[in-house]
């Protein structure tokens with residue numbers, strides 16, 4: 001009997017190599033990890049001791065399993081995932097604002113196009129703002145499931161996955177029940193968590209600040 005896993009491993013490996021190559025052409029500092037565990041070690045090796053660290057809202061960051069290592073005296077972690085913070089309250093937004101000026105910012109990305117563009121959708125914009133400007137070093141971890149043909153395909157992907165994020169973050173949008181995006185117009189109020197898809201960002205290249213945007217490509221699926 002054929003081992004289909006062999007073909008899967010071959011395919012994700014090739015996709016990861018392709019992603020690394022197109023991102024290098026755009027001046028990202030790229031590392032290629034065969035596994036999530038290798039990706040985690042690579043990320044940790046990129047963070048100097050004593051660094052202040054911000055985190056993007058990212059299922060990939062959670063899946064990386066890096067939070068325990070970052071929660072110690074060697075780093076100054078601005079921990080948006082600390083259980084004591086309610087993501088609806090001011091203290092949480094304070095953490096997100098401070099994260100814009102950290103030494104290191106760790107995040108995922110929603111899509112990578114075949115031209116090496118990074119495409120993201122945010123609710124508040126705090127993650128895409130930090131990716132674009134502010135933190136001295138940005139580390140972006142990305143699995144091969146994020147590769148798409150072009151920017152329109154990336155935007156399609158963002159609306160496909162957004163209902164999962166809406167449900168996870170307990171928004172009051174129709175997609176939380178149906179699983180399908182209807183390009184809703186639900187307003188934010190004190191008691192209602194409205195539309196999540198508010199800020200669309202495209203990073204075309206990393207040419208401006210060489211060494212600032214680092215990407216760890218993982219030969220596996222990561223995040224939504």
Ligand code: SF4
Pocket residue numbers: 159162163166173174175176180181182183184185194195196197
């Ligand atoms: S636009 Fe509205 S319905 Fe569509 S995914 Fe975003 S929050 Fe859900």
